[in-house]
Amino acid sequence: MHTKTIAQLGKALRSKEITSVELTQHYLDRIAELDSRYNSFITVTPEIALAQAKAADERLANGDTSPLCGIPIAHKDIFCTQGVRTSCASKMLDNFIAPYDATIVENYQRAGAVMLGKTNMDEFAMGSSNETSYYGPVKNPWNTNCVPGGSSGGSAAAVAALLAPAATASDTGGSIRQPAALCGLTGIKPTYGRVSRWGMIAFASSLDQAGTLTRTAEDAALMLNTMASFDAKDSTCVDQPLEDYTTTLGDSLAGLTIGIPEEYFGEGLHPDTAKAVQAAIKTYESLGAKTRSISLPHTDLAVPAYYVIAPAECSANLSRFDGVRYGHRCDEPKDLADLYKRSRSEGFGDEVKRRILVGTYALSAGYYDAYYNKAQQVRRLIKQDFVDAFKDVDVILGPTSPSPAFEFGAKTQDPVAMYLEDIYTIATNLAGLPGLSIPCGMVDDKPVGLQLIGNYFAEGKLLNVAHQFQLATDFHQQLAPATA
Amino acid sequence: MEWEIVIGLEIHVQLATQSKIFSGASTAFGADANTQACAIDLAMPGTLPVANEEAFRYAVMFGLAMNSEIGQRSVFERKNYFYPDLPKGYQTTQLEEPIVGPGVIDIELANGETRSVRLHHAHLEEDAGKSLHEDYQGMSGIDLNRAGTPLIEIVSEPDMRSAEEAVAYLKKIHSIITYLGISDGEMSQGSMRCDANVSVRLKGEEKLGNRCEIKNINSFKFVEKAINVEAERQIEIIEDGGSIAQETRLYDADKNETRSMRSKEVANDYRYFPCPDLLPVMLDDDYIAAIKSTLPELPDAKRDRFVSEYELSAYDAGVLTTDRATADFFETTARESGEPKLAANWVMVDLAGYLNKTDTALKDCPFNAEQLAGLIRRIKDGTISGKIAKQVFEGMCNAEGNADTIIEARGLKQVSDTGALEKMVDEVIANNQAQVQNYVNADEAKRPKMLGFFVGQIMKASKGQANPQAVNEILLKKLNEQ
Numbered sequence: 001m002h003t004k005t006i007a008q009l010g011k012a013l014r015s016k017e018i019t020s021v022e023l024t025q026h027y028l029d030r031i032a033e034l035d036s037r038y039n040s041f042i043t044v045t046p047e048i049a050l051a052q053a054k055a056a057d058e059r060l061a062n063g064d065t066s067p068l069c070g071i072p073i074a075h076k077d078i079f080c081t082q083g084v085r086t087s088c089a090s091k092m093l094d095n096f097i098a099p100y101d102a103t104i105v106e107n108y109q110r111a112g113a114v115m116l117g118k119t120n121m122d123e124f125a126m127g128s129s130n131e132t133s134y135y136g137p138v139k140n141p142w143n144t145n146c147v148p149g150g151s152s153g154g155s156a157a158a159v160a161a162l163l164a165p166a167a168t169a170s171d172t173g174g175s176i177r178q179p180a181a182l183c184g185l186t187g188i189k190p191t192y193g194r195v196s197r198w199g200m201i202a203f204a205s206s207l208d209q210a211g212t213l214t215r216t217a218e219d220a221a222l223m224l225n226t227m228a229s230f231d232a233k234d235s236t237c238v239d240q241p242l243e244d245y246t247t248t249l250g251d252s253l254a255g256l257t258i259g260i261p262e263e264y265f266g267e268g269l270h271p272d273t274a275k276a277v278q279a280a281i282k283t284y285e286s287l288g289a290k291t292r293s294i295s296l297p298h299t300d301l302a303v304p305a306y307y308v309i310a311p312a313e314c315s316a317n318l319s320r321f322d323g324v325r326y327g328h329r330c331d332e333p334k335d336l337a338d339l340y341k342r343s344r345s346e347g348f349g350d351e352v353k354r355r356i357l358v359g360t361y362a363l364s365a366g367y368y369d370a371y372y373n374k375a376q377q378v379r380r381l382i383k384q385d386f387v388d389a390f391k392d393v394d395v396i397l398g399p400t401s402p403s404p405a406f407e408f409g410a411k412t413q414d415p416v417a418m419y420l421e422d423i424y425t426i427a428t429n430l431a432g433l434p435g436l437s438i439p440c441g442m443v444d445d446k447p448v449g450l451q452l453i454g455n456y457f458a459e460g461k462l463l464n465v466a467h468q469f470q471l472a473t474d475f476h477q478q479l480a481p482a483t484a
Numbered sequence: 485m486e487w488e489i490v491i492g493l494e495i496h497v498q499l500a501t502q503s504k505i506f507s508g509a510s511t512a513f514g515a516d517a518n519t520q521a522c523a524i525d526l527a528m529p530g531t532l533p534v535a536n537e538e539a540f541r542y543a544v545m546f547g548l549a550m551n552s553e554i555g556q557r558s559v560f561e562r563k564n565y566f567y568p569d570l571p572k573g574y575q576t577t578q579l580e581e582p583i584v585g586p587g588v589i590d591i592e593l594a595n596g597e598t599r600s601v602r603l604h605h606a607h608l609e610e611d612a613g614k615s616l617h618e619d620y621q622g623m624s625g626i627d628l629n630r631a632g633t634p635l636i637e638i639v640s641e642p643d644m645r646s647a648e649e650a651v652a653y654l655k656k657i658h659s660i661i662t663y664l665g666i667s668d669g670e671m672s673q674g675s676m677r678c679d680a681n682v683s684v685r686l687k688g689e690e691k692l693g694n695r696c697e698i699k700n701i702n703s704f705k706f707v708e709k710a711i712n713v714e715a716e717r718q719i720e721i722i723e724d725g726g727s728i729a730q731e732t733r734l735y736d737a738d739k740n741e742t743r744s745m746r747s748k749e750v751a752n753d754y755r756y757f758p759c760p761d762l763l764p765v766m767l768d769d770d771y772i773a774a775i776k777s778t779l780p781e782l783p784d785a786k787r788d789r790f791v792s793e794y795e796l797s798a799y800d801a802g803v804l805t806t807d808r809a810t811a812d813f814f815e816t817t818a819r820e821s822g823e824p825k826l827a828a829n830w831v832m833v834d835l836a837g838y839l840n841k842t843d844t845a846l847k848d849c850p851f852n853a854e855q856l857a858g859l860i861r862r863i864k865d866g867t868i869s870g871k872i873a874k875q876v877f878e879g880m881c882n883a884e885g886n887a888d889t890i891i892e893a894r895g896l897k898q899v900s901d902t903g904a905l906e907k908m909v910d911e912v913i914a915n916n917q918a919q920v921q922n923y924v925n926a927d928e929a930k931r932p933k934m935l936g937f938f939v940g941q942i943m944k945a946s947k948g949q950a951n952p953q954a955v956n957e958i959l960l961k962k963l964n965e966q
Contacts, residue, residue, distance in 0.1 A: 080530045093529065100523060102530060199530040206760035234532050235762050313760055316562050319573020320527040324626070340566055363564070363755035372757060 001026055002162040003479065006071055006219040009165055013060055013070040020060065020070030024053035024114050027072045031116065031163045034483075038139045038148075040157040042077045043085050044117035052114040059112050067222045069112030074164040076155045077118035078125055079105050079210070080199040088201045089121045089133040089154075092321045092328045092347035102199025103231045104168060104210050111226040116164055120154030123349045124318065125175055125203040127151050128421040131412055132351040140183060141480035142446050146405035149179030149421075155213045156183040162483045166214045166223050172203050173306055174401070174425025176211045177437035181400035181449020184439040184478060186466060187213045188220045191457050192432035193238035196231030202317040204310035205236070207429040216476055217438065217466035221245035224459060240457055248460040249467045254288035256465065259393030263299035264424050270403035276441030276448040277399045280469065284397070287468055294393060296385040301378045302427040303419055308362045308375035309430070314352075315359030321347060354415065383431040390455045395465050399424055400437040400449030424451055434459050438466045439475040447475070485723075486687040489715045490695075491650045492604075492642035494679040495657055496635050497667045498611065499542045505610050505634035506533030506576065506762075513673055521613075521628035527571035532761050535560070539634040540765065542666035543583045543608050544775045546636060549660050549782055550603050552587030556767050558608070560759040565752050568626050569613035577609035577637075579756050581764070584636070589660075590784070591652040592802060601653050602641040611635050630674075642681065642692065647711040651704050654678060655806065659783045663808045671702050678702075680711055683728070684718045693718070694728040698735050698742055710735035714742045786811055794824035803832055809846045813853045820857030823864055830856060834874070838881050850883035859887035872896050872948055900951040902958065905942075908950065909958050912941045913966070924966050935959065 001023065004012070012018050028046050035041050049072060056070035080086045080098035087093045101109070108115070122132040130138040130153025138153040140146040141161040148157040155167035156179035169176045171189035180187025189211040200210055212223040225246065230239045260281065265274060281291055323329035323343025330342035348356070362371035389396060401421055411418040428435040433453055440450035450469075454462035470476045504511055507524035524531040540558075547554045559581040562574040584606035590598050611633040616625035638657060644650045658676060661667045669676050678701045683693035698714055701707050713735075718728050733742040758764075781789070783805045790801035790811075805811045810831065818827040835856065839846060859876055862868050868876060868891060879890035891897055899905060913920055916938070923934050935956070942955050 080528075086529070088529070096529065098530070099528065197530075198532055201529040202761075204760075233534060235534050236760075312757060315755075316564055316572075316574050316757070319564060319566065320529070320571060322566060322568075322573060324568050325526055325571060326528070336568065360755065363757055365753045365755075368755075368757070 002030060002165075004165070005216050006068070006165050006214065006222050007216070009071055010067050010069075010222075014065060016060075020053040020056040020072075020114060021050060023070065024049050024072045024116070027116055027164060034161060035158075035163060037144060038141055038157045038161050038163075039136050040120055040138050040154040040161065040163060041074070041117045042087055042089060042120050042135050042154065045084055045115055048084070049114050049116050052109070056112045056114060064112060066112050068108065068226055070114065071112075071166070072114040072116045072164060073108060073223075074116045074119045074155060074158050074167040075105060076121055076152055076167065076169050078121060078170050078201050079168060080201070081105055081115065081118065084118065086118065086201070087134070088124050089135055090123045090347065090349065090352070091134045094134065094328065096327055098199075100199065103196035103229065103233065104227050105199065107226050107229055108168075113226070119152075119158050119167055122151035122153065122175075122351070124201070124314070124352050125151040125170060125172055125208075126314070126351050126355055128174065128178055128418050129406075129408075129411065130154065130179075131408065132349055134349060137408060140405045140446075141483055142184065143405060145407050146446065147182070147408060149182035149401070149405065151175040152179050152187075152213060156180060156185055156187070159183070159185055159213050159215060160480050160483070162479070166212060166219055168210060168227070169213050170200060170208055170210045171425075171429065172207045172209075172310060173429050174422035176213060177425050177435055177449065177451060178401045178421060180213055180437040181439075181451075182405040182447065184447030184475070184480065185213050185215060186217050186220050186436065186438050186476060187211065188224060188436040188459070188463070189428065189434060190224060190228065190459050191238075191434045192429075193236055194228050194240065194434070194457065194459065196229060196234045196237050198231055198233040202313075204313040205317060206313060207306075207310055209429070217436075217463050217470055218246070218249060220436070220466070221249060221463045224463070228459075243460050245460045245463050248464045251464050252288065253284065253465065253468050256289040256395070257393045258284055258289050258291045259294035259389055259396045260291055261294050261296045261299065261389075261396060261398055263296050264398035268402050268420065268423065269399060270443065272443040273399050273401075273403055273448050276443065277397075277450055280440040280450045281397065283469060283472055287472060291397075292393065294389050294396070296382075296389060296427065298378065298381045298385050299427060302382055302430060303423055305375040305378040305382070306422075306426045306430060307358065307419060308371045309379065311355040311359030312362045312372050313359065315356045315363065318348075318352070318356055323347070351415075379430045382427050386427075386431045386433055386453075394455075395458075395462060396453040398451050400451040401425070404443045404446035404448055428453055432456070434462055436462055436466055438469060439478070440469075440473070441475060442478070447478075487684050487715075487719050488687045488689070489646060489711070490642045490683045490685060490692055491644040491647075491711060492681040493638075493640045493644070493650060493653060494681070495638040495654065496611075496677045496679075497638065497657075497661055497669070498675040499539050499634040499636060500665065500667050501536055501538040501542065501634055503536060504632035505536050505539045505608065507632055509632065511633050513675075515629055517616075517625070517627040518629060521631060525571065525628050525632045527573075533576060533759075535762060535765065536634060539608055540583065540767070541775060542634075542664070543606065543636050544767065544772060545664045545666055545779060546606060546638075546661065547584035547587065548772075548776050548779055549664055550584065550587035550589055550606070552603055552606070553585035554767060554772050555581055555583045555585055557581055557764050558583040558767070559764045560608075560762045561756045562759050564755045567612070567615075568624065569615045569628070569631065571613070571628060571631060575610060575612065576759055576762070578607035582607035589656060591649065591656050593648065593652060599643075599649060601643045604639040604641050606636050606638040609635050609637060642683075647708040647715075650680065650711055651708050654704060654707055656783075659806055659808075663780060663782055665780070671704070674702065678707055680707060680714075682711055682714045682718070684715055684722065694730045696728065696730065696742070697732045699732055699745060701735050706735060706737050709737070709740055710742060713740055717742065783808075783811075794818055794828070796824065796828055800828050800832060804828060807846075813846060813856075816853035817857045817860065820854050821860035821864070823860050826860050826863065827857070830860065830877075834877055851880045855880060855886055862887050862891065866898060866900060866951060866953075867891065868896055868898050869948065869952060872898065896949065898951045899946055899949050900954050902954070905950060905954055905958050906962075908942050908945055909955070909962050912938055912945065913962060916941065920963065920966055923963055935963075938963070
């Protein structure tokens with residue numbers, strides 16, 4: 001049962017082959033039995049899950065045909081869930097029970113989906129290996145000596161280990177796509193503004209966007225159909241008509257033009273990853289797509305610009321964690337300064353502190369123009385690169401990350417090496433474009449991710465381009481060892 | 485040495501919107517602590533701000549009233565600092581692209597002179613909560629009801645040269661915001677708060693002296709006192725050979741002194757940057773024009789109209805239009821009574837005197853403008869004399885009702901009945917034969933003066949209720965018959 005996709009499970013539920021309660025219990029049992037290997041969940045919510053499953057079964061019995069009705073899913077612990085701890089994988093929020101639901105959590109509830117629990121992640125979504133979590137690292141189901149990627153490592157590991165058919169996630173610089181690549185999943189980061197940020201704990205507000213991790217592009221379409229909405233509570237949400245992303249899944253790729261940015265195949269790319277991506281290009285050509293080389297000339301500036309803008313925004317976004325109203329408070333503060341200093345020093349981990357310090361510095365008097373302003377100028381140039389490229393091509397294709405999953409500790413001592421994990425994904429966030437990653441091969445028995453980048457609000461096209469690849473290949477059907 | 489004081493004011497005005505600037509929580513004053521603070525105001529994780537359109541409308545109204553440019557693109561920024569009553573750890577405010585650009589207004593001084601004060605800009609921002617240090621031993625309380633209340637901060641150029649000018653400017657701003665109805669302007673409740681930047685220099689000197697900012701002055705009177713005492717302090721230091729350190733100071737009303745609040749060493753670097761949760765707000769010409777068409781008549785225009793329409797003096801019109809409620813009260817009284825000059829007198833002298841003496845706000849006055857007009861109509865139609873009217877007015881102040889009711893109840897109606905008056909005149913003539921003989925023997929030219937004695941006797945006999953004009957006529961006729 002747990003090897004089935006959402007599309008298949010939905011049919012089984014609607015045809016009464018199985019009930020949501022049975023399905024939910026099955027996944028809860030798997031989590032209880034197997035998750036000690038992966039540490040993919042921070043909080044499991046069996047009571048809520050079974051109550052929601054029961055309600056879903058009633059809806060199904062009444063003929064409800066919503067595609068997600070009765071489907072168990074997991075939420076990244078960055079999304080507020082009413083009455084349930086929402087920790088953002090930080091000691092700071094270890095005791096925080098959210099008083100309200102994130103909009104996307106509400107959307108899934110309304111659709112009849114069942115919440116299994118909250119998944120592990122890098123602390124405040126800052127990291128590319130899920131090693132910065134207060135609740136310990138997440139292990140990659142393909143090789144438990146390796147990282148699952150980050151920051152949505154828990155969501156990726158849970159889906160790859162078949163502990164949930166799908167999970168929500170968030171992506172600020174690659175936090176959905178890179179774990180998808182390292183865990184052999186389909187991960188989509190929609191256009192900035194397509195999905196509400198209300199209730200998603202902010203890391204870098206102008207870059208953060210919620211998305212999904214699933215095993216297929218078809219499942220991603222089903223998940224995104226429910227996640228996407230216009231939300232007046234988020235001023236950056238765009239009032240764009242909603243689409244049914246499944247309706248374009250049958251479109252032919254004949255006549256499609258795929259751009260291959262030369263800058264995405266330079267130094268630092270693992271040769272075997274490059275080979276897998278080149279093979280994928282051949283597959284697309286065989287499906288009728290045209291490919292052409294393009295240039296995104298400011299690609300090498302994406303990582304430096306990102307590591308000014310994202311920390312600058314985070315330095316302000318995380319100021320609210322001050323030990324005054326909720327969250328961690330130090331014992332016996334002497335005075336106000338001591339309360340702030342110790343609560344924050346104790347509550348935040350090293351990577352979060354590093355980024356707050358970098359961001360504070362970048363915004364300081366005398367440095368603002370040289371760093372923050374300059375980075376914003378670079379951001380405009382990067383966006384323009386894409387705007388120009390999309391005049392000639394329909395989608396852009398390249399690797400998701402430079403190499404497959406690496407071992408624990410391999411990059412923790414070298415922040416810059418860790419930051420380069422997101423070298424191919426960060427520009428998409430800076431430009432606000434949708435991007436996704438699908439599996440396209442194996443290197444050393446570890447999955448390789450193929451990244452597809454679409455134009456603004458072209459999620460439908462992007463998902464179909466991924467879906468057509470999955471109709472022609474079986475990389476997405478391979479399962480991590482010892483999971484089936 | 486003659487010194488010149490240079491003053492610029494930063495005025496914070498709470499906008500009278502129903503809800504907060506970035507959340508739906510109520511802004512009503514006086515609720516129990518923390519009952520008007522929602523998840524957004526508490527800066528709960530994952531919450532996001534949504535700008536309140538009404539706050540923009542109010543800010544645009546203010547900008548138009550100040551003859552300012554309206555920023556067609558306005559941007560919110562984050563001003564970062566830690567304080568317990570600032571839940572997000574930053575204040576959302578405007579810096580580079582404020583909603584209201586430069587403007588200018590005229591202020592009138594007591595000596596009749598006019599001075600122009602330039603507005604540097606005005607911007608929208610959110611208020612912080614309140615820290616309560618008094619009721620908690622060894623601890624501080626925090627009330628976040630005020631957190632997120634919309635403010636406009638109105639920043640003037642350093643164009644004022646005396647405390648009097650500063651107060652006149654502040655009163656003018658107060659007058660404009662209350663006319664517009666965008667704030668209740670209650671300084672005592674913190675709806676309008678003032679920071680004064682004060683420096684001194686020798687008269688004729690071009691360069692500005694180092695300034696001190698006096699924070700949070702909460703009445704017109706204190707603004708005047710704080711500026712004067714601060715200027716004296718600075719002059720004294722310079723005259724003693726010292727120099728002024730630029731700093732923030734606090735005015736202590738009890739001791740009538742300013743004292744240092746924050747030293748320069750701990751000056752914050754606020755690290756402003758555009759708030760990524762709020763997109764730039766674009767206001768188009770149509771939006772601004774639509775607001776312009778709804779602006780009420782403003783104090784200066786009303787004053788000019790009162791002068792031309794009601795033939796009031798510029799001074800009287802100025803006094804009557806400082807406050808919109810007073811202007812409206814006057815205008816209704818004038819229209820209902822048909823006697824603008826009498827109405828102006830009654831409002832400025834008697835009504836103002838009563839409100840002042842009893843410390844009553846006009847809105848709590850026991851009678852309304854229609855009722856005051858009713859009183860004036862009775863003077864006009866001869867039912868009562870001006871003198872009796874004062875008694876009737878007293879009755880109205882005691883909430884005894886309409887003028888007619890009081891005249892009736894107190895029996896104050898003027899006696900105009902010829903028969904009754906003739907009888908009184910006859911009696912007075914009979915009882916004062918000596919004076920009558922004097923009158924009869926006097927020159928024609930001296931007689932009018934002598935008539936006053938008889939009128940006085942008759943008024944006395946009638947307890948003031950005799951119609952003086954009728955008395956005059958009858959008296960003249962009867963005396964001439966003697």
